[in-house]
Amino acid sequence: MTDQNLPSDERLTTEGLAVTRPTGRILLIACGALAREILDIKTKNGWDHMDLTCLPAILHVHPERIPDAVEQAVEKNRETYDRIFVVYADCGTGGLLQQTCERLGVEMVEGPHCYSFFEGNQKFAEHGESDATAFFLTDFLARQFDAFVWKPLGLDRHPELRDMYFGNYTKLVYQAQTDDPALTERARECAERMGLAFERRFTGYGDLETTLSDWSR
Structure with a gap:
């Protein structure tokens, strides 16, 4: 055979x-x-x-x-x-x-990064200049802020460097994939540590879910 x-x-x-x-x-x-x-x-x-x-x-x-x-x-x-x-x-x-x-x-x-496809690539692009000075967090980064942001930049050892790293940002945008008050509070604390204004956007899974649905067929 x-x-x-x-x-x-x-x-x-x-x-x-x-x-x-x-x-x-x-x-x-x-x-x-x-x-x-x-x-x-x-x-x-x-x-x-x-x-x-x-x-x-x-x-x-x-x-x-x-x-x-x-x-x-x-x-x-x-x-x-x-x-x-x-x-x-x-x-x-x-x-x-x-x-x-x-x-x-x-x-x-499709998209430049997860911040874009979580919000929806088209909607993310429409924010344009208003987001030019935004630092973005997802659920993952809110949970892993120290491991992926604070410690790699050495801010756990040299907090005086904070403004050098983040001085050109004006706000932290937390793109929430889940409606979790504890995670929102953690993201808010991240903004405070960075010296930035805080904005929360509930995005859900955005284009990620749409894309996976298309691929599942």
């Missing part, structure tokens, strides 16, 4: 034995900062045919490393899944991630 004669979910091993492979399986390769949100969307929609694997969120400190990390994850899993999608926006890669995804033949989330 040739490989072509087998059902679509079976292939021949090198020993000539038929093995079952998944059909209709989708893999999401995502930024670790989006894991909680993706799992919530996946669970509430019952998308059991979707699997999630995450790359370390700390890659955002070195965005030039994101394309290679994504490529390695795609190549590692390509033979196991029918479709693979990349749950990153450009995220500071200067278009390199888009080029990588096009070369690999996989789709990625």
Whole structure:
């Protein structure tokens, strides 16, 4: 029996034995900062045919490393899944991630970064100049503010450097994916520590949920 004669979910091993492979399986390769949100969307929609694997969120400190990390994850899993999608926006890669995804033949989330697609790319763009001096937090960054902002900048050791880092910002915009009063208060405290005005926008999952819904079909 040739490989072509087998059902679509079976292939021949090198020993000539038929093995079952998944059909209709989708893999999401995502930024670790989006894991909680993706799992919530996946669970509430019952998308059991979707699997999630995450790359370390700390890659955002070195965005030039994101394309290679994504490529390695795609190549590692390509033979196991029918479709693979990349749950990153450009995220500071200067278009390199888009080029990588096009070369690999996989789709990625549209937008410059998660702040944009959480709010909705069109709506985010409409804020324009009013957000030019805004520092953004998502639920993830509100939870991980010290680990991803305060300590990497050395402000835990040198708080006197605060105004040097944030002096050109005027406000902190907290994009809330969930309606959590405790998390809102944590984001407000972050704004106070940075010396910035505080603004909360309830965004939900924005274009992320819309994109995952399109990919789930």
